[in-house]
Amino acid sequence: MKMKKIFSFIMLTMLLGIFATTAYSQCPSDIKGNPSCPDHQLYEDQAVIRIQDFKTKIAGLEEQLQALKADMAGLEKKLETTKTSIKDCNDNLYGMLGATMADVNAFRQQLGVIEGKLREMQRLPDDVLADRQADVFALEAELNELRKNKISMLAEFYPKIIKLAKEINPGLLREKKVKEYIVKSWFENRDCLWNIAGNVDIYGDPLQWPKVWQANTNIIRNPDLIHPGQVLSIPPAGPKSPEELKAERKYWREKREAQETQTQGTQGQ
Incomplete structure (x- = not known):
């Protein structure tokens, strides 16, 4: 009988411990006051409240997303309108110069080639550049020829052409040592x-x-x-200059004539 009472006391103690642990592990009924409570510890009514809270937040975010998409669509429409306006302005401007978009693109490419040649020459040592002054003047002539095109007056090109012209002359001029x-x-x-x-x-x-x-x-x-x-x-x-070649030919001609004269004089004696 005594043993049965002891056993009953032990069982009651264990049940109280389990109940106390379960009660302690549950979240308070005020779920909004404790949002960090893990989902698996929620009561059903608490879980419903949390789910509803998430749905409300998602709905708000979706509403913001739709508003952003609408703004984006509006901006894209404005961008297309601006592009069209720019194209119309350019077409009118090119028309005043008697040029087309294709002509402007070709001009841009030609100017890029000249700039590439300039950059290549700028990397040359001074002594090498001094020997290539003919190439420098040829490049200057090429740029000057391009400047004759009315397209060169466009704001996209005019400042750049002026800058390149200065970089060529006097920028690339070198005196031979x-x-x-x-x-x-x-x-x-x-x-x-x-x-x-x-x-x-x-x-x-x-x-x-x-x-x-x-x-x-x-x-x-x-x-x-x-x-x-x-x-x-x-x-x-x-290479010998034209003047040097001319002087050399004259030298050998006079030399040959002198030898022939001397030979004729010897034979006549």
């Missing part, structure tokens, strides 16, 4: 225009001797006769 060479004696160094031009520190090509001659006509009367101590200006290497 001229070396100097002091003539040494024939007996010690075998100095003559042919050998000087063939010097690896000059041109490394004796056929370039007319360049040295024509750059120093103020002190060289006869290209076959130079004197020790003369200071010669050595122009930059490169």
Whole structure:
């Protein structure tokens, strides 16, 4: 009998503990006052309240979404209207210049090519650029030709063309550096225009001797006769100029005529 009472007491204690734990784990009836309560701990009426709260929030968000979509549609419509207005304005403007959109696009591409050439030249060292001054002037002429087109007056192009023109001239102009060479004696160094031009520190090509001659006509009367101590200006290497070629041809012609005259004189004796 005593054992039965003890067992009953133990069971009652356990039931009270389980009830107390269950009661403690449930959320308070005021679910709105405790929104952090996990869903699985809600009573049915609490869950209904939370679901309804979510539905209200979702409905509000959907309403905002629809309003944003409407605003977006309105903005897109305005954008299309603006694009159409811009196109109409451009067409009218191009028409005043006697051009079409295709003409303007072609002009834009041509200007881009010129700018690309300019950027390439700007990366060249000064000495290389000095040897390519003909290319610089050709690029300037190309830009000037493009400027003759009425399309160049458009606001999109005019400031850019002015900027490119300044970057080409004077931006790309370089003066060629001229070396100097002091003539040494024939007996010690075998100095003559042919050998000087063939010097690896000059041109490394004796056929370039007319360049040295024509750059120093103020002190060289006869290209076959130079004197020790003369200071010669050595122009930059490169193809012979028309003037240099003309002088060379004249030199060889006179040389040949002199030899023929000498030969005829010898034969006549």
